[in-house]
Amino acid sequence: MIEIIGMTKVYTTGKVNVEALRGIDLKIEKNDFISIMGPSGSGKSTLMNIIGCLDTPTQGEYHLEGMKVAELDPNRLADIRNQKIGFVFQNFNLLPYATAFENVEIPLIFKGDSFKKRKARTEELLEIVGLKDRMDHKPTELSGGEMQRVSIARALACNPSIILADEPTGNLDSVSGAEIIEIFVDLWNKGHTIAIITHDTKISSRTQRIIKLLDGMIVDGGGA
């Protein structure tokens, strides 16, 4: 489903070039549950951002469900982010002024669903993450774990091909973290494809496959 060949990413800051990725080859199949591990600065987040079409690689090929992502225009990329990819961030990235309901609804607005359809879907999603009774609360009125569950619901909104989570438990206490892990495992069991960046062996131990990155290269687990 996802195939990455010889991907590099070079950041230019001033006169210094930083090679974040130095030739990544990676395959992710449907219903994979993988974790990406590695010390900070190893390029985990860069890799995930590129997979999530939030960033573009310097070199290399990226095939997503048969599409060559490098050839797509910004509008098409926006559609992919909307419908093929569900992103879960470490710091949640929820809109602070919007309620849980509104936050989950946003991708559906961009998708172009009718109001009725959106309402039903949003409620269904909040039900899945167990927050239906708190849907009128704003992020500031929610706990960290609850916020992360809202952002998972948002990621699931358009039924994406892959869920990408960048240290989803990094900002949570262990109890909430454990709950989040269970949600991911549950989603995987329901047939979702999931990739998680984590330092936490409690998460990686639950995944099918662990990919280890070091200095922008995969040192373990790259093959399918």
Next chain:
Amino acid sequence: MALLMFINQFLRDIKSQKLRTFLTLFGIIWGTTAVTLLLAFGEGLHAQISKASHGLGDKIVIMWPGRTSKPFQGLSKGRVIRFKEEDAFLLQKEIIQMGQISPEYNEWSVQVKYKKNVFSQNVTGVYPVFADMRNMIPEEGGRFINALDIKNKKRVVFLGDKLKNDLFKEEAALGKYVFINSTPFLVVGVMNEKKQDSNYSGRDAYKAVIPATTLSAMFGRRYLDNMVFKPRDPKQNEYVKEKVFEVLGKKYRFDPEDKEALMMWDTTEMDKFFNYFFYGMRVFLGILGAFTLIVGGIGVSNIMNVVIEERTREIGIKMAVGAKRIFILSQFVFETLLITFIGGAVGFLISWGILSIFPMFKLEQYVGTPTFSASVAILATLILGLIGFFAGFFPARRAASLNPIQALRL
């Protein structure tokens, strides 16, 4: 739905940036008020002045006899030209483009008396068409001099409104007799009040107008003071003036090119001057107002820059979950347009309010009635729209062209 989101967003921005939004709005409000009021007052003043200048007469030419400045056909220069009543008929006959023409006699400082009220006034002798050319409209029930008065040299008088007030005070004048140099004259009409900003023999409001033939007989006058004429079409003024030189030059034997033989005051030239003057003034005021608005627009652009900077992260989130660039762009353009139009609307309201209470100050006779014309409103709205669009477009485009990850990191 997107629109609802835009509006929500807008209200939030206003709430979080109260002072800045207020200052921005103030700029636009002030700009709109300034531009509309300036143009409205300009328009009112123009109408006022052009009305007052038409008090003397609408598109008329006043002509005095002069003195030749060139020798002609063996005659020396420096000859004095003098008009007779029949010259007016000659000109009327010879020049087909001549619309109306009236001879005019003026007798200065004549005693005009009613009961114990005695005034020394200018008495004018003219033909009936004079009324039309000079916008001397009789008050209800009265009339101007007519053809029969001329024919029979009747002793009838048409009084200027101020003179009537001086003589009769509150009393009705029609049908009563006034004495002009001890000769009784029947008052047949009183002039309606009119605005008049220029004159050559006193204001019409203070004149006693009698038939030209009566004046000529009574004061033993052979020669006119001047003639007043009005071509059929004001565009033909130049041509008609040339023809007058030709016809009178032939009769009195002076060179038609001798510009000093006749002196002419063409009021259309004044009209032209006023038209250009006010056109220039409007352009000037318009530019002034437009710049005020543009400065306001820069304020809006500035606040949008700040708003976008503060919301870059939010833009990133929206992009990450699938917002297209056009969405981000239109969101901010919508916000600026809304700010501009709210400011504009308030500005319009203020102008409208000022203009509607303005008559209470009773200043019309000095500055006219400022008019809020459709063209002013359309122009200001257009400028506002453009400003709103550009003020929002450039900051928004910057935001929309960000990479989602760049926006999220900020």
